Amino acid sequence: xxxxxxxxxxRTLAHAPEEVEVELEQGASVTLRAVLDGVEAAYPMLRGTIxxxxxxxxRNFLRFFACGEDxxxxxxxLPLPEQIAxxxxxxxxxxxxxxx
Amino acid sequence: MSNxxxxxxxxxxxxxxxxxxxxxxxxxxxxxFAGWEIYHLKGSPAEPQRxxxxxxxxxxxxVIQRSDxxxxxxxxxxxxxxxxxxxGTHQWYDGTPHPWEFKRVWHLEPVPEDPDxxxxxxxxxxxxxxxxxxxxxxxxxxxxxxxxxxxxxxGAGGMCLHTILLDxxxxxxxxxxxxxxxxxxxxDGGTSWQAINHGLHSDMMPDxxxxxxxxxxxxxxxxxxxxxxxxxxxxxxxxxxxxxDSWREVSGNLxxxxxxxxxxxxxxxxxxYVVPIKSDSEHYPPDGKLRVYRSRTGGExxxxxxxxxxQENCYVNVLxxxxxxxxLDPCGIYFGTTGGQVYASRDGGDSWNAIxxxxxxxxxxxxxxx
Numbered sequence: 001x002x003x004x005x006x007x008x009x010x011r012t013l014a015h016a017p018e019e020v021e022v023e024l025e026q027g028a029s030v031t032l033r034a035v036l037d038g039v040e041a042a043y044p045m046l047r048g049t050i051x052x053x054x055x056x057x058x059r060n061f062l063r064f065f066a067c068g069e070d071x072x073x074x075x076x077x078l079p080l081p082e083q084i085a086x087x088x089x090x091x092x093x094x095x096x097x098x099x100x
Numbered sequence: 101m102s103n104x105x106x107x108x109x110x111x112x113x114x115x116x117x118x119x120x121x122x123x124x125x126x127x128x129x130x131x132x133f134a135g136w137e138i139y140h141l142k143g144s145p146a147e148p149q150r151x152x153x154x155x156x157x158x159x160x161x162x163v164i165q166r167s168d169x170x171x172x173x174x175x176x177x178x179x180x181x182x183x184x185x186x187x188g189t190h191q192w193y194d195g196t197p198h199p200w201e202f203k204r205v206w207h208l209e210p211v212p213e214d215p216d217x218x219x220x221x222x223x224x225x226x227x228x229x230x231x232x233x234x235x236x237x238x239x240x241x242x243x244x245x246x247x248x249x250x251x252x253x254x255g256a257g258g259m260c261l262h263t264i265l266l267d268x269x270x271x272x273x274x275x276x277x278x279x280x281x282x283x284x285x286x287x288d289g290g291t292s293w294q295a296i297n298h299g300l301h302s303d304m305m306p307d308x309x310x311x312x313x314x315x316x317x318x319x320x321x322x323x324x325x326x327x328x329x330x331x332x333x334x335x336x337x338x339x340x341x342x343x344x345d346s347w348r349e350v351s352g353n354l355x356x357x358x359x360x361x362x363x364x365x366x367x368x369x370x371x372x373y374v375v376p377i378k379s380d381s382e383h384y385p386p387d388g389k390l391r392v393y394r395s396r397t398g399g400e401x402x403x404x405x406x407x408x409x410x411q412e413n414c415y416v417n418v419l420x421x422x423x424x425x426x427x428l429d430p431c432g433i434y435f436g437t438t439g440g441q442v443y444a445s446r447d448g449g450d451s452w453n454a455i456x457x458x459x460x461x462x463x464x465x466x467x468x469x470x
């Protein structure tokens with residue numbers, strides 16, 4: 001079970017708890033893409049809110065952190081750290097502090 | 101007795117203001133979608149308990165919400181707005197080509213006789229239609245591919261399609277407006293479009309009378325006379341008596357002909373309302389006095405309406421989508437300000453009261469007469 005922490009506005013939109021859980025198929029690579037696909041499958045209302053609907057790229061004001069590392073600029077197909085894959089640590093989806 | 105429901109979109113959520121037909125006591129519900137920008141909400145004439153909302157955010161993009169119980173509960177529906185083909189470029193502020201990119205939905209216009217059909221006007225400017233209750237959206241790309249698209253450019257708020265008027269007498273005909281391209285009309289349900297900007301004069305353009313490039317802020321019509329259109333342009337209040345084929349200025353004695361909002365009285369097709377704003381760099385009322393102006397002559401002659409509105413130290417703006425009328429008699433007029441006030445008049449504008457004073461910046465106000 002992979003744990004994902006969502007920013008507050010997305011929790012509200014999805015009626016989801018602070019931390020959601022994603023289960024990937026056995027043997028599937030634990031990548032950012034696979035985890036985000038899993039989040040969107042479980043919460044379809046989040047489609048387009050983390051990745052742009054047209055380009056499928058990360059939205060500019062969001063970042064991804066895992067085990068203290070910023071993975072925002074890594075490829076979506078990069079395998080996530082083992083601690084994330086095991087569920088020991090959550091993947092963090094973080095919204096920029098950008099005023100407003 | 102009829103009831104009135106105001107659908108108020110703000111920079112930090114949506115609010116629903118309800119009253120009975122006396123329009124004296126108001127119930128305020130919200131915020132819905134707290135923290136998100138709600139550019140527009142609109143109820144379906146075919147099924148008034150169905151309300152559409154455009155929810156967006158600089159962080160999280162576009163979401164479309166639908167309620168089927170008058171706003172008590174909401175469901176997010178489809179939010180994929182893909183331009184047909186390769187959308188090409190429009191002009192950027194400096195005149196250079198800039199790729200078309202979807203940013204947000206400015207306006208939702210339900211089809212009156214079909215609760216599952218709704219148009220969406222978006223930034224970067226294009227028109228979309230859903231026929232399945234918001235599940236999927238298809239672009240009516242004949243508008244964007246009108247041929248003048250490479251010459252369209254954004255106004256200060258972005259290159260937005262912000263106004264959709266459906267002709268109540270001919271479902272194949274509709275009018276839309278884009279900042280800063282101008283007004284367009286279709287006679288075939290959105291397949292092909294004609295620019296309808298003849299008579300507009302915009303000094304800020306290299307050719308002030310060019311076919312496109314005009315910063316049209318809003319157009320309005322009375323449902324009994326769809327050939328008569330009123331326009332608040334960036335500067336100038338305009339009128340057309342031939343469905344937009346030609347326009348003439350009717351700013352008359354307004355203290356400023358800059359503004360955003362314009363609407364028409366529900367029962368008097370020649371009675372028009374605007375809210376003059378000082379200038380394009382000073383987005384507040386002239387002299388710090390918030391005044392709606394009413395013309396009972398279809399323009400040219402305007403009277404200030406100020407009873408109940410702040411007449412000193414008022415420096416709010418009234419945005420293009422934030423003025424609406426109900427269909428009771430006497431006609432109710434409503435508008436929201438960037439200072440968070442929503443004002444109501446139960447007597448066609450003669451006097452005003454604030455329903456609420458401290459909402460977030462109001463982006464849009466729509467009325468449902470139930």
